[in-house]
Amino acid sequence: MFENLSHLALQHYWWVLVSILAALFVFLTFVQGGQTLLYSVGKTEGEKTIILNTLGRKWEFTFTTLVTFGGAFFASFPLFYSTSFGGAYWVWLAILAAFVIQAVAYEYRKKPANFLGAKTFEIFLVLNGLLGTILIGTAVGTFFNGAMFSLNDMNQVDWQTPYRGLEAVLTFHNVALGLAVFFLARVLGALYFIFTVEHETIVARSKKQLLYNTIPFLVFFLYFLIWLLLKEGFAVNPESGEVFMEKYKYLHNVLQMPLNSVILLVGIAGVLWGIISTLFMNSGKGFWFAGTGTVFTVFALFLLAGFNNTAFYPSVYDLQSSLTIQNASSSKFTLTAMSYVSLMIPFVLAYIVYFWRVMNRKKITEEEMQEESHVY
Amino acid sequence: MIEIADVSLVDWSRAQFALTAMYHWIFVPLTLGITIIIAFMETLYVKTGKEEWKKITKFWMTLFGINFAIGVATGIILEFEFGTNWSNYSWFVGDIFGAPLAIEGILAFFMESTFIAIMFFGWNKVSKKTHLLATWLTAIGANLSALWILVANGWMQKPVGMTFNPETARNEMNNFWEVLFSQTAVDKWLHATSSGFVLAAVFVIGISAWYLLKKREVLLAKKSILVAAVFGLISSVYLIMTGDNSTRTIANDQPMKFAALEGLYNGSEGAGLVAVGLFSTSETDPNNENLKDFSMKLEIPNFLSYMAFLDWNAFVPGIHDLIDGNEKYGYMPASEKIERGRVAIQKLGEFKEAKKAGNTQLANTLKTELTSESFQNNYFKYFGYGYFENPQDLVPNVPLTFYSFHTMVGLGFFFVLLFVLSIIYIVKGTFDKKRWFMRLAVISIPLAYVASQSGWIVAELGRQPWVVQDLMPTMAAVTRISAGSVQTTFWLFAVLFTVLLIAELKIMFRQIKIGPKH
Ligand code: HEM
Numbered sequence: 001m002f003e004n005l006s007h008l009a010l011q012h013y014w015w016v017l018v019s020i021l022a023a024l025f026v027f028l029t030f031v032q033g034g035q036t037l038l039y040s041v042g043k044t045e046g047e048k049t050i051i052l053n054t055l056g057r058k059w060e061f062t063f064t065t066l067v068t069f070g071g072a073f074f075a076s077f078p079l080f081y082s083t084s085f086g087g088a089y090w091v092w093l094a095i096l097a098a099f100v101i102q103a104v105a106y107e108y109r110k111k112p113a114n115f116l117g118a119k120t121f122e123i124f125l126v127l128n129g130l131l132g133t134i135l136i137g138t139a140v141g142t143f144f145n146g147a148m149f150s151l152n153d154m155n156q157v158d159w160q161t162p163y164r165g166l167e168a169v170l171t172f173h174n175v176a177l178g179l180a181v182f183f184l185a186r187v188l189g190a191l192y193f194i195f196t197v198e199h200e201t202i203v204a205r206s207k208k209q210l211l212y213n214t215i216p217f218l219v220f221f222l223y224f225l226i227w228l229l230l231k232e233g234f235a236v237n238p239e240s241g242e243v244f245m246e247k248y249k250y251l252h253n254v255l256q257m258p259l260n261s262v263i264l265l266v267g268i269a270g271v272l273w274g275i276i277s278t279l280f281m282n283s284g285k286g287f288w289f290a291g292t293g294t295v296f297t298v299f300a301l302f303l304l305a306g307f308n309n310t311a312f313y314p315s316v317y318d319l320q321s322s323l324t325i326q327n328a329s330s331s332k333f334t335l336t337a338m339s340y341v342s343l344m345i346p347f348v349l350a351y352i353v354y355f356w357r358v359m360n361r362k363k364i365t366e367e368e369m370q371e372e373s374h375v376y
Numbered sequence: 377m378i379e380i381a382d383v384s385l386v387d388w389s390r391a392q393f394a395l396t397a398m399y400h401w402i403f404v405p406l407t408l409g410i411t412i413i414i415a416f417m418e419t420l421y422v423k424t425g426k427e428e429w430k431k432i433t434k435f436w437m438t439l440f441g442i443n444f445a446i447g448v449a450t451g452i453i454l455e456f457e458f459g460t461n462w463s464n465y466s467w468f469v470g471d472i473f474g475a476p477l478a479i480e481g482i483l484a485f486f487m488e489s490t491f492i493a494i495m496f497f498g499w500n501k502v503s504k505k506t507h508l509l510a511t512w513l514t515a516i517g518a519n520l521s522a523l524w525i526l527v528a529n530g531w532m533q534k535p536v537g538m539t540f541n542p543e544t545a546r547n548e549m550n551n552f553w554e555v556l557f558s559q560t561a562v563d564k565w566l567h568a569t570s571s572g573f574v575l576a577a578v579f580v581i582g583i584s585a586w587y588l589l590k591k592r593e594v595l596l597a598k599k600s601i602l603v604a605a606v607f608g609l610i611s612s613v614y615l616i617m618t619g620d621n622s623t624r625t626i627a628n629d630q631p632m633k634f635a636a637l638e639g640l641y642n643g644s645e646g647a648g649l650v651a652v653g654l655f656s657t658s659e660t661d662p663n664n665e666n667l668k669d670f671s672m673k674l675e676i677p678n679f680l681s682y683m684a685f686l687d688w689n690a691f692v693p694g695i696h697d698l699i700d701g702n703e704k705y706g707y708m709p710a711s712e713k714i715e716r717g718r719v720a721i722q723k724l725g726e727f728k729e730a731k732k733a734g735n736t737q738l739a740n741t742l743k744t745e746l747t748s749e750s751f752q753n754n755y756f757k758y759f760g761y762g763y764f765e766n767p768q769d770l771v772p773n774v775p776l777t778f779y780s781f782h783t784m785v786g787l788g789f790f791f792v793l794l795f796v797l798s799i800i801y802i803v804k805g806t807f808d809k810k811r812w813f814m815r816l817a818v819i820s821i822p823l824a825y826v827a828s829q830s831g832w833i834v835a836e837l838g839r840q841p842w843v844v845q846d847l848m849p850t851m852a853a854v855t856r857i858s859a860g861s862v863q864t865t866f867w868l869f870a871v872l873f874t875v876l877l878i879a880e881l882k883i884m885f886r887q888i889k890i891g892p893k894h
Contacts, residue, residue: 057493057497058493060448060489060492060493061486061489061490063448063452063489064481064485064486064488064489066452067451067452067455067481067485068478068481068482068485068486069481070455070456070459070477070481071455071474071477071478071479071480071481071482072478072481072482074458074459074466074470074473074474074477074478075470075474075475075477075478075479076474076478078466078467078470078471078474078546079467079470081458081459081463081466081470081474082459082463082464082466082467082470083463084459085456085458085459085460085463085466086459086460086461086462086463086464086466086855086856086857087463089460089855089857089861090861092456092459092460093460093865093868096452096453096456096460097868097872099449099452100449100450100452100453100872100876101449101872102449103445103446103448103449103452104445104446104449104876104879104880106445107441107442107444107445108442108445108879108880108883111442111883111886111887112883112886112887112890113882113883113885113886114879114882114883115875115878115879115882115883116875116879153545153728153732154464154467154545154728155467155544155545155546156463156464156467156856157463157855157856158856159856159857162858164857164861330470330471330474330475330548331471331541331544331548331549333548333549333550333552334471334472334474334475334548334549337475337549337552338475338478338479341475341478341479341482341483342482344482344483345482348482348483348486348487351490352486352490355490355491355493355494358494358498358501358502359493359494359497359498359501361501362501371500372497372500373434373499373893374437374438374441374496374497
């Protein structure tokens with residue numbers, strides 16, 4: 001079945017899959033956002049325990065999605081994997097370090113004789129939430145603003161600044177996306193507490209945080225989006241593969257891919273509805289609206305970056321080194337084989353969703369923290 | 377063309393990979409095995425309904441959780457490190473190598489992370505049977521993730537199922553099943569997972585023996601020993617069988633590694649196996665410091681030939697045969713391979729030049745030649761050799777490979793004995809009377825880790841200087857970055873991982889001291 005698809009169709013299919021993974025990842029950063037709310041929502045030890053346990057049962061999904069995102073990108077667009085990870089070395093290593101410290105923090109925080117003390121592990125979690133979201137958001141910003149690299153004959157990367165990717169923070173548009181992701185993660189984290197925790201004070205404080213974080217989220221996100229639609233973009237000539245600058249490229253993409261634009265709008269509306277219904281209508285389901293909205297929004301942004309003859313990882317140093325879904329992809333054979341593997345994804349998603357619901361059937365309470373044998 | 381990075385960059389990049397991989401491998405084998413042991417214990421709980429089995433299960437689960445967290449922490453670096461530090465490699469072989477990593481994520485990691493949450497937090501949320509299923513699926517997920525990464529590693533040791541595409545300057549997959557079911561990959565998976573089973577069994581027996589020494593948790597300890605020893609015995613026999621298979625595969629596919637791990641310099645028919653050997657510290661080959669003479673050795677005649685080729689009189693090539701060539705037995709001298717590799721590299725360069733100059737006709741002719749079967753088999757096959765000046769650089773560190781291999785094998789047989797005695801003593805009821813044996817069981821725990829790390833040293837140091845056997849030398853695989861940057865991240869991870877390891881050990885020891893919750 002996949003054999004009959006053209007190489008180009010497979011490249012598009014895999015860009016869709018990678019975009020879905022990215023979208024799910026951003027949604028799942030509610031864990032990271034929640035971690036950064038640890039001290040503002042949890043004042044007592046008991047409250048902190050509840051917060052970290054409700055997040056702690058999910059952190060591995062976020063982590064695994066990130067790892068799978070890396071693997072899937074490697075398999076489908078290996079030139080991105082080698083160029084971006086090898087090139088923007090410091091950015092990626094900083095991101096990785098932020099996730100290393102997360103992985104031990106939940107399990108070790110409360111254990112006796114933990115060497116560093118509970119406080120250190122809590123700080124690890126806050127750092128992970130802060131750096132993980134801002135850096136990844138900023139790094140994704142370079143999909144629209146370009147990076148400083150060139151590729152030689154053998155497709156080997158040479159990075160053109162000694163900061164190896166950290167220079168992305170000098171472009172405010174990148175940082176705006178990073179901050180938008182950060183505040184969105186906090187919004188989602190607050191919504192998740194409201195959705196899963198049965199504890200008056202925690203819920204009340206979460207609502208307050210929801211409001212406080214919605215405002216900067218909207219400011220940064222709208223700035224990012226509006227500027228995106230107004231800026232020049234990196235277009236590709238589909239015949240020659242030549243990359244050139246096009247005025248209003250992303251606006252053109254929005255207009256030329258109406259279905260994707262609908263997804264984008266529905267996504268944004270979903271996030272807003274999730275927030276509004278929680279703040280003003282006391283709905284407990286805001287998390288799902290905002291979460292689904294996040295998935296839609298991020299997905300649509302990724303398609304804006306890679307579809308419609310756009311270079312998804314442009315080089316501002318050497319335009320012709322820019323990566324497109326065509327020149328960066330795996331061979332037709334590999335994409336075909338991997339497409340068969342991708343048929344397993346719905347199945348994987350299904351069991352995750354099923355068991356997620358089983359585990360979240362009851363809200364988390366203070367009593368449960370006392371009875372439960374495995375507490376973070 | 378592909379440039380060779382400077383020595384210190386290559387060394388630091390290797391050091392960083394070794395550091396992160398070895399740290400990661402401290403925690404993985406226990407996960408592979410103990411999840412299965414726990415699943416057995418929980419099965420006994422569900423079958424018998426006895427609360428004591430539940431308590432035992434939960435105790436080992438706690439220790440597992442502590443180990444697992446740091447395993448995950450050290451693992452994420454590896455997933456991305458191929459890109460960050462080996463980006464030239466990642467492009468050259470990404471079309472093949474990326475696939476198993478992606479499959480690992482999609483099929484194995486999600487399985488592991490979904491069911492582990494149920495295993496830890498689901499006791500009061502799902503039925504007994506569902507919980508048991510989740511525990512088994514966690515164990516299966518863990519071992520499946522090992523499959524995919526070992527497929528990836530196996531492919532580097534023996535690249536199969538692909539062709540080189542001069543247009544993109546990379547290898548491209550043309551047979552998925554050949555990659556997946558390559559003998560090397562299968563051998564490695566079976567051997568590495570069963571080594572994890574053995575390590576976990578030693579771990580459980582050792583800690584239980586410590587309780588018995590302290591006359592604590594006697595019931596838990598004895599029951600745990602029985603389960604672990606039976607599981608360990610079966611696994612260790614299997615481990616030796618799979619190791620033996622690996623040895624034969626290497627003898628065929630990586631003769632240099634094989635010669636190194638046996639310390640065989642001059643090949644012969646009916647070659648003897650050096651069972652125990654000690655290298656002299658001073659006497660070295662004037663041309664190559666990796667070749668140190670034995671100052672003492674105990675040799676079993678003809679055994680090596682049998683081990684390698686199942687024929688007591690077969691010819692086994694030594695390091696000199698592989699470097700200088702051996703016409704009689706059909707081994708090409710390394711200098712000839714280097715020449716051929718250079719031809720391949722040069723042809724590729726000419727092709728790239730022709731493309732750049734827009735000379736389509738010449739480019740097409742060269743492409744046809746490059747992809748022709750005879751060129752592939754006679755020249756491209758030796759592509760990686762073209763990077764070398766001196767044939768002596770093709771020899772790995774012999775003493776280290778030799779010692780690691782012999783340590784691993786020796787301990788493999790020792791563990792069989794440990795499990796046999798454990799079973800005998802526990803069945804006879806004398807385990808807790810034999811203090812020497814209980815002590816031996818405790819100190820076997822670090823030995824299992826030594827064996828396990830030695831295994832990877834054999835596999836990875838033994839194949840140097842290759843990152844992809846015969847096609848890409850390690851020095852051509854690194855990311856072009858300043859050595860200083862890699863040095864910085866090396867120390868960063870060294871400190872971070874060491875601090876986390878200390879935390880892990882302290883927590884682990886404390887939990888063992890605390891014992892099961894009553
Ligand atoms: C007693 C007989 C044993 C034999 C004949 C044996 C043989 C081998 C061989 C030939 C390799 C290298 C594979 C390669 O380079 O591709 C290897 C690797 C390895 N061994 Fe062993 N081994 C034995 C026991 C053990 C024990 C007791 C452990 C640990 C508890 C162990 C753990 C490993 C590991 C982790 C690797 C690296 C992964 C792999 O290449 O499969 N081995 N072994």
